[in-house]
Amino acid sequence: MSYPKTLTTLIQTLKKLPGVGQKTAERFAFQMLSWQEKDLINLSTAVSDVKQNLTYCSDCGCLIETGPCNYCTSTKRDPKTLCIVSSAKDVFAIEEMRLFNGIFHVMHGLLSPMDGRTVTDLDLNKLKARIQSLGTQEVIIALDSTVEGDATALFLKKELEPLGLFLSRLALGLPMGSSLDFVDEGTLSRAFAGRHSF
């Protein structure tokens, strides 16, 4: 005898979440059965609202609630510095630092031929047009330090270099609080190559 249909439907739907397999989905579903009605309604509403109330800014690609984009329209931000990130989530990580006060440009993905994401998906013309219209002087490439991130960064470097901007990429090195014992070879060699006078 298998689970009742309603439960099976819920389990199948929960399995779409990243890292959630059959067992975890079952655990979530049975936990939900013990929730109060109002908590279930809250989750149900939050899930259905997420796409209706949130959108990506057509200029910078940041995640915004309906209305003008806080990042693009703010007068306190410096349009001369443009930070390129791969996803809208990265914007929040950078904002959390409270160090950067420029404008963002979300690529919504990296070059990844294996997943069918090629150069045309990066929409470079839009990026170049923004750099032109904003009068950007510095471009900070804040992409992941993965194979895809490296490839995309190199491609962007090649494409943006002729524009005569100051181009930079985030430093690669030891993460805070790490010990050399546990750091992988790649990170260690990058940290060596990027050593600075002290």
Place this chain on the structure above:
Amino acid sequence: MSYPKTLTTLIQTLKKLPGVGQKTAERFAFQMLSWQEKDLINLSTAVSDVKQNLTYCSDCGCLIETGPCNYCTSTKRDPKTLCIVSSAKDVFAIEEMRLFNGIFHVMHGLLSPMDGRTVTDLDLNKLKARIQSLGTQEVIIALDSTVEGDATALFLKKELEPLGLFLSRLALGLPMGSSLDFVDEGTLSRAFAGRHSF
């Protein structure tokens, strides 16, 4: 700058799921943003339906969809054997084996003074009345092999012994495919104590 309100609400609600903290909830929420509208609606509906379409049988406590309980009303099941489990989820694990063909009794919890679950929460009178009316001859105590499971099993043994039934509890020993190296001391000593002629 923090997440938009709609996203914060979704993240807070997802954090109610077992084992889901801030980071995982953020990951789920951002993944949902990339889902198609219909997938979000499916999840939203599945969540809100779960409590409306599912209920616990008032007799055995098994999870059922509206209508009569398949376990209690089936003529193919032997009412002489009663299997006591702690949660409705356990019923599905036992059914999966296809070895047991008796009736279930779901306790909906174990004795756990730390969580405020005492003897009165077990509703022993209902269990005894069921045993009486079903004419049960064997009671299988299929509870977890945890401190709470052991305590509840001992309590049930003391309470049900005077009824003159055949009482049994699931065997404790090595799990399938395990090696002695990796089995904990408690399991090993239980497996030793429960050794059988071979």
